[in-house]
Amino acid sequence: MSLEKPSRDTALDVGVTEDGLDYDALADLLGGHVLDREEHLNAEGFVIRPDEVQEVLSTLKEEAGFDHCACVTAQEYDDRYESIYHLRKYNDPTQELSIVVPSPKDDPHNESAARVYDTADWHEREAYDLVGIDYDDHPDLRRILLPETWQGHPLSQDYNQDQPQIVSLREHANPLEDDKRSEDDPDTMFVNIGPHHPATHGVLHVETVLDGEQIADLEPDIGYLHRCEEQMCQQGTYRHQIMPYPDRWDYISAGILNEWAYARAAEDLADIEVPEYAQVIRTMAAEMCRIASHELALATFALDVFGDFTAVFQYGIRDREIVQNLLEDLTGQRLMFNYLRLGGVAWDLPEPREEYFEKIRDFLDDLPHKLEEIHDLVTGNEIFQMRCVDTGVLSPEQVKQYGATGPVARGSGVDYDIRRDDPYGYYDELDWNVVTEQGGDNFSRVLVRLREVEESARIIEQCVDLLEQWPEDDREIQANVPRTLRPDPDKEIYRSVEGAKGELGIYIRSDGTDKPARFKIRSPCFSNLQTLPEMSQGEYIPDMIASLGSLDIVLGEVDR
Amino acid sequence: MSSDQTPPAARDVSTQEARMGDGADDRFNSTLREAFGSTPFILTKFDKFMNWVRGSSMFMLQFGIACCSIEMIHTYAIKHDLDRFGSGVPRASPRQADVIIVPGTIVSKFAPRMKRVYDQMPEPKFVVSMGSCTISGGPFQEGYNVIKGAEEVIPVDIHVPGCPPRPEALIYGVAKLQERIAEGESSPVTVKPYELEQFGDLEQDELVDKLASEINEDDLVMRYNWNDSP
Ligand code: SF4
Numbered sequence: 001m002s003l004e005k006p007s008r009d010t011a012l013d014v015g016v017t018e019d020g021l022d023y024d025a026l027a028d029l030l031g032g033h034v035l036d037r038e039e040h041l042n043a044e045g046f047v048i049r050p051d052e053v054q055e056v057l058s059t060l061k062e063e064a065g066f067d068h069c070a071c072v073t074a075q076e077y078d079d080r081y082e083s084i085y086h087l088r089k090y091n092d093p094t095q096e097l098s099i100v101v102p103s104p105k106d107d108p109h110n111e112s113a114a115r116v117y118d119t120a121d122w123h124e125r126e127a128y129d130l131v132g133i134d135y136d137d138h139p140d141l142r143r144i145l146l147p148e149t150w151q152g153h154p155l156s157q158d159y160n161q162d163q164p165q166i167v168s169l170r171e172h173a174n175p176l177e178d179d180k181r182s183e184d185d186p187d188t189m190f191v192n193i194g195p196h197h198p199a200t201h202g203v204l205h206v207e208t209v210l211d212g213e214q215i216a217d218l219e220p221d222i223g224y225l226h227r228c229e230e231q232m233c234q235q236g237t238y239r240h241q242i243m244p245y246p247d248r249w250d251y252i253s254a255g256i257l258n259e260w261a262y263a264r265a266a267e268d269l270a271d272i273e274v275p276e277y278a279q280v281i282r283t284m285a286a287e288m289c290r291i292a293s294h295e296l297a298l299a300t301f302a303l304d305v306f307g308d309f310t311a312v313f314q315y316g317i318r319d320r321e322i323v324q325n326l327l328e329d330l331t332g333q334r335l336m337f338n339y340l341r342l343g344g345v346a347w348d349l350p351e352p353r354e355e356y357f358e359k360i361r362d363f364l365d366d367l368p369h370k371l372e373e374i375h376d377l378v379t380g381n382e383i384f385q386m387r388c389v390d391t392g393v394l395s396p397e398q399v400k401q402y403g404a405t406g407p408v409a410r411g412s413g414v415d416y417d418i419r420r421d422d423p424y425g426y427y428d429e430l431d432w433n434v435v436t437e438q439g440g441d442n443f444s445r446v447l448v449r450l451r452e453v454e455e456s457a458r459i460i461e462q463c464v465d466l467l468e469q470w471p472e473d474d475r476e477i478q479a480n481v482p483r484t485l486r487p488d489p490d491k492e493i494y495r496s497v498e499g500a501k502g503e504l505g506i507y508i509r510s511d512g513t514d515k516p517a518r519f520k521i522r523s524p525c526f527s528n529l530q531t532l533p534e535m536s537q538g539e540y541i542p543d544m545i546a547s548l549g550s551l552d553i554v555l556g557e558v559d560r
Numbered sequence: 561m562s563s564d565q566t567p568p569a570a571r572d573v574s575t576q577e578a579r580m581g582d583g584a585d586d587r588f589n590s591t592l593r594e595a596f597g598s599t600p601f602i603l604t605k606f607d608k609f610m611n612w613v614r615g616s617s618m619f620m621l622q623f624g625i626a627c628c629s630i631e632m633i634h635t636y637a638i639k640h641d642l643d644r645f646g647s648g649v650p651r652a653s654p655r656q657a658d659v660i661i662v663p664g665t666i667v668s669k670f671a672p673r674m675k676r677v678y679d680q681m682p683e684p685k686f687v688v689s690m691g692s693c694t695i696s697g698g699p700f701q702e703g704y705n706v707i708k709g710a711e712e713v714i715p716v717d718i719h720v721p722g723c724p725p726r727p728e729a730l731i732y733g734v735a736k737l738q739e740r741i742a743e744g745e746s747s748p749v750t751v752k753p754y755e756l757e758q759f760g761d762l763e764q765d766e767l768v769d770k771l772a773s774e775i776n777e778d779d780l781v782m783r784y785n786w787n788d789s790p
Contacts (some may be wrong), residue, residue: 146705147669150773154704161704162787169672169756169780195670196677198622198652202629203670224670225626228703235702244699251627296630310694317637324634335631335724556626 026466040495043096049282050110069117071522072125081108109134119403145223202555253292284463356396392547406502411445615741619659626664641786
């Protein structure tokens with residue numbers, strides 16, 4: 001619960017040295033499995049054979065401590081397909097390793113990693129869906145984002161976007177029917193929740209199988225908001241055309257946090273140094289977004305648990321409106337800020353500055369009282385506690401298996417926060433704490449969010465102090481960046497920031513043009529949502545709804 | 561208007577009071593009732609009255625899709641409070657709703673479901689499309705999976721442009737809709753290229769043949785012709 005990292009388990013420290021990872025030691029560990037080594041900007045990539053994926057990954061997981069499979073990126077080159085497994089460690093995400101698995105162009109397939117990392121299940125399904133790589137030994141390789149009857153794989157090279165498609169409405173089937181899924185219990189019943197349902201936070205579809213009143217089987221069905229974000233980013237130029245899209249991934253006002261994910265990756269890719277003044281502004285704006293986002297998470301969670309547009313919901317929205325006003329003053333927008341630029345921010349603080357600082361200070365001064373009110377209404381409420389304490393429990397092991405991050409991981413006692421562990425912006429200069437709770441239940445996740453709001457307020461306060469004293473002639477908001485950015489060909493980078501929901505990562509591969517050749521978004525919600533079946537197994541439907549609410553997913557980011 | 565018309569015989573009871581009887585509680589005496597004075601009747605055309613009623617009390621469907629729904633939530637909630645204009649109260653079930661606000665990007669997998677939800681609403685029903693996405697596909701227009709506007713699937717009465725529109729803009733849109741309903745203007749006829757139909761009714765072609773083994777004859781499907789969509 002502080003900026004000190006917990007001590008490490010030294011047995012798993014193959015190749016860990018004072019100044020970074022020693023990739024030679026890791027290569028020795030894998031021996032002959034490593035066919036080739038590539039330099040990526042964030043880490044080295046080891047090229048391995050497509051049929052040795054499980055062996056290599058489990059060695060790295062068991063013996064070298066890579067317990068976090070952050071992302072699986074699939075892409076098609078002119079001569080091959082490639083899957084990249086981005087591995088990191090929960091106790092130090094700067095220790096990264098990419099496992100690169102090429103597979104042949106005519107019949108792309110490689111071994112699945114889903115047996116090693118549970119999270120790879122969905123990631124590989126997505127790779128199959130969008131790029132068209134087959135994963136052998138995958139437990140359930142189906143399309144995940146696009147409809148089952150879709151033709152072609154849209155991010156592969158020969159996809160024809162103009163061809164007609166037919167999409168079926170399968171839920172036309174009786175949504176309350178007998179379901180004989182499990183052999184030994186013929187009495188189970190299928191209940192369809194969503195995609196249009198007030199408790200699913202948008203357009204999520206949850207297929208549940210009930211045994212009596214308990215959930216015997218549950219499967220989230222996603223893709224009802226798959227807006228081709230990766231394609232959009234691959235069609236945009238680095239300098240200006242990509243930045244508006246991140247605002248629309250996690251649209252719960254987390255815009256600046258998302259923009260920062262892209263900015264961080266692209267700035268490192270193109271080697272751009274951001275002026276300090278701009279970094280402070282970014283840090284401040286990002287934390288405002290976090291507050292806005294957590295407020296809405298709380299408001300909608302209360303909506304789920306208490307059942308209607310009740311007082312708590314309105315309280316949450318009331319506080320959010322204030323943050324949104326502050327952000328609007330800064331960026332000119334309530335929701336889709338488009339405020340960050342590569343190398344800085346769009347413009348300086350609004351004039352008169354004193355007035356703006358005053359407004360922020362007022363907001364910060366009122367915040368403790370408001371939080372207390374919310375604690376009275378929510379966390380101190382007996383009904384709320386009955387619904388949330390000890391429901392939807394997620395163990396730290398499950399968190400790691402599914403690559404969950406953000407408040408979901410921290411609510412289960414996994415002390416992982418990119419802001420501290422892989423610092424960017426101005427965070428490492430400021431005094432704040434990473435919040436964790438040990439319970440792992442719905443209640444803990446709510447507590448983590450509420451306490452994070454306090455921490456964010458502390459960060460904002462320090463930023464305001466800094467900005468107030470910043471010498472006038474040193475207020476540089478934008479570094480010198482060429483009008484058209486053309487990073488050198490074949491540079492690859494994976495960079496992440498701590499979004500409102502967790503680790504938001506971007507993988508970019510450049511090909512020498514002014515547009516990325518591959519742009520992959522690692523969405524925290526996508527991984528977090530995968531834990532829902534684990535949390536709801538054997539629980540009642542209302543508990544599942546509470547778990548879903550406490551996961552705080554946003555479908556724009558799940559489906560991208 | 562009231563007191564001097566009181567007949568002397570009626571012991572200090574005004575006509576209005578006499579006609580209303582003593583059953584009604586004070587609380588039911590609205591200013592409107594007062595304005596009508598002694599007469600308990602109004603004279604108007606039935607249709608006009610119905611339209612006025614319809615426009616003055618609309619139930620919205622609680623329906624969120626994408627980013628715009630966040631601004632829609634703000635429109636419902638405090639500060640903006642759409643309910644002030646007689647059109648708040650989001651209903652969770654389409655069967656209880658008069659108006660559907662379509663707040664966000666519609667993609668191929670969702671369009672059939674949205675059509676379904678729309679079909680479940682009782683007549684007369686109205687549609688407010690919110691945001692650029694529901695007008696043209698907005699920033700995602702070029703996406704392989706994106707329907708280029710809500711009007712490809714259901715008819716729309718009012719378009720509210722913006723990405724996302726501010727709550728004020730949405731309120732303006734809803735107010736305009738109320739005005740139109742009160743004036744009895746009907747919704748425009750729109751081209752709906754994408755219909756829900758049974759798979760067996762589709763014209764036979766290569767794609768239909770290919771999918772024949774996967775989809776039942778009587779499954780409802782939506783066929784997208786990306787080529788011809790605007
Ligand atoms: S119009 Fe803009 S804000 Fe609204 S759903 Fe589309 S992208 Fe999101």
